[in-house]
Amino acid sequence: MPPHGEEAAVTEIRSTGDEDLGVFVDTLHRAFGLFPETPGEDGSGVWWSAFEMDRSLLALAEDGRPVGTAGAYSFELTLPGETVVPVSGVTAVGVLPTHRRQGVLTAMMRRQLGDLRARGEALSVLLASEAVIYRRFGYGPATSTQRVTVPRDRGAFARPRGLGPADGGSGTVEVLRRADCGALLEEVYERYRRTQPGALGRPPHWWARGAGQPPVAAAPRYVAAHRDAHGVADGYATYTVDSGTLTVDEIITVDDAVFGELARFALGHDLVTKVVFKQVPPGHPLRHWLADFRAGQLTDDTDWLWVRLLDVPRALTARGGWLADGELVLDVDDPFLGERGRHLLTVRDGKAECTPTDRDPDLTLDVSDLGSLYLGGTTPGTLIRAGHIRAHHPEAAARADALFRTERPPHCLHWF
Numbered sequence: 001m002p003p004h005g006e007e008a009a010v011t012e013i014r015s016t017g018d019e020d021l022g023v024f025v026d027t028l029h030r031a032f033g034l035f036p037e038t039p040g041e042d043g044s045g046v047w048w049s050a051f052e053m054d055r056s057l058l059a060l061a062e063d064g065r066p067v068g069t070a071g072a073y074s075f076e077l078t079l080p081g082e083t084v085v086p087v088s089g090v091t092a093v094g095v096l097p098t099h100r101r102q103g104v105l106t107a108m109m110r111r112q113l114g115d116l117r118a119r120g121e122a123l124s125v126l127l128a129s130e131a132v133i134y135r136r137f138g139y140g141p142a143t144s145t146q147r148v149t150v151p152r153d154r155g156a157f158a159r160p161r162g163l164g165p166a167d168g169g170s171g172t173v174e175v176l177r178r179a180d181c182g183a184l185l186e187e188v189y190e191r192y193r194r195t196q197p198g199a200l201g202r203p204p205h206w207w208a209r210g211a212g213q214p215p216v217a218a219a220p221r222y223v224a225a226h227r228d229a230h231g232v233a234d235g236y237a238t239y240t241v242d243s244g245t246l247t248v249d250e251i252i253t254v255d256d257a258v259f260g261e262l263a264r265f266a267l268g269h270d271l272v273t274k275v276v277f278k279q280v281p282p283g284h285p286l287r288h289w290l291a292d293f294r295a296g297q298l299t300d301d302t303d304w305l306w307v308r309l310l311d312v313p314r315a316l317t318a319r320g321g322w323l324a325d326g327e328l329v330l331d332v333d334d335p336f337l338g339e340r341g342r343h344l345l346t347v348r349d350g351k352a353e354c355t356p357t358d359r360d361p362d363l364t365l366d367v368s369d370l371g372s373l374y375l376g377g378t379t380p381g382t383l384i385r386a387g388h389i390r391a392h393h394p395e396a397a398a399r400a401d402a403l404f405r406t407e408r409p410p411h412c413l414h415w416f
């Protein structure tokens with residue numbers, strides 16, 4: 001056994017194909033101490049139904065037995081400025097409890113990052129089971145999400161002036177079963193995710209196979225579907241009611257006023273003592289709509305999407321939504337890949353250029369910190385105060401904050 005932290009030279013990492021699905025799923029579940037559910041006869045209806053086996057890896061011990069797994073989904077990510085780019089969603093990472101802390105994950109991450117770069121993508125993303133795992137591989141926490149719990153007897157709205165549906169309130173809410181919704185959820189989600197920085201696309205086969213978690217997975221749910229004055233679906237909330245608690249999985253709409261209508265619907269449900277809104281973006285107006293501001297309790301606030309830049313100049317120039325002009329010299333260190341680059345980031349009229357430079361740096365930072373800044377969910381100033389980022393002069397923090405500022409915080413609620 002190699003010493004702790006050293007890469008396991010004996011482990012072979014091999015790509016998989018469809019024929020490996022069984023052993024891959026089995027190894028992954030062993031790593032988590034779980035038992036696989038049984039898929040339907042057509043292979044549908046389990047959370048791993050959308051695994052892309054032509055993109056997955058198995059780590060093999062010296063005797064050829066599989067001891068580790070890693071996978072990736074082909075997603076699209078919306079960047080600030082409503083730019084949509086292809087990204088890999090790293091998933092299904094597991095190492096058998098008997099083979100941990102011997103460098104198996106490190107070897108898989110090294111191989112996978114090489115594979116992702118070979119695809120030509122500038123970014124990869126993941127959801128981390130534990131926050132201590134992925135920074136060393138260059139990922140930084142980039143979006144967060146909140147749970148808001150409201151006792152129903154304190155859930156009255158005091159609608160401020162200025163908020164009103166675009167159609168003047170002539171929209172309707174209809175309650176459907178998830179199973180009777182047809183393509184409604186998919187269509188509304190698709191429109192929403194193209195405008196929301198940090199949102200991931202849900203590929204059609206995810207909906208068709210019921211992959212992931214509800215409401216994509218077809219577990220029983222009620223759906224409050226909002227339609228505009230012309231009858232076009234422009235928002236939905238999926239929810240369950242259990243023991244007096246109404247739990248909203250997600251409210252999806254591009255229109256804040258429609259969000260408000262769906263939240264009001266949930267809070268108006270009889271025989272319910274509290275409403276839990278599971279996925280609320282940071283900075284969302286929900287609590288400000290309530291007459292009793294304190295009634296909206298933030299019961300959870302957690303990191304969601306972790307971002308890794310695979311190609312710094314391409315990632316920075318792909319992003320839009322720059323609100324200020326300016327220049328910044330970034331010294332970016334990528335310790336896991338043993339790379340370092342100095343980049344001049346120039347923003348003019350909402351567009352960025354990023355070129356190599358030998359000018360003195362404004363900031364020195366790890367690629368994982370740049371991942372945290374990238375979508376606008378964390379400010380450079382915060383990471384300078386945390387000691388993650390080094391500012392080389394007193395104005396660097398303010399200048400970087402102004403440059404990376406975005407109109408609204410990024411948010412992702414897709415589970416994968």
Ligand SMILES: CC(=O)SCCNC(=O)CCNC(=O)[C@H](O)C(C)(C)COP(=O)(O)OP(=O)(O)OC[C@H]1O[C@@H](n2cnc3c(N)ncnc32)[C@H](O)[C@@H]1OP(=O)(O)O
Nearest residue numbers: 004005091092093094095100101102103104105106126129
């Ligand atoms: C995107 C996703 O799929 S998230 C799901 C991740 N999977 C899980 O949580 C399942 C349960 N856990 C596991 O399977 C394993 O513990 C893994 C995959 C997290 C780590 O695999 P390992 O092969 O043990 O990691 P490896 O030996 O390469 O560790 C590399 C370094 O990370 C550290 N590390 C890895 N996992 C952890 C952890 N969970 N907590 C603290 N440190 C960790 C190691 O100590 C080591 O540090 P060092 O280089 O300073 O010595």
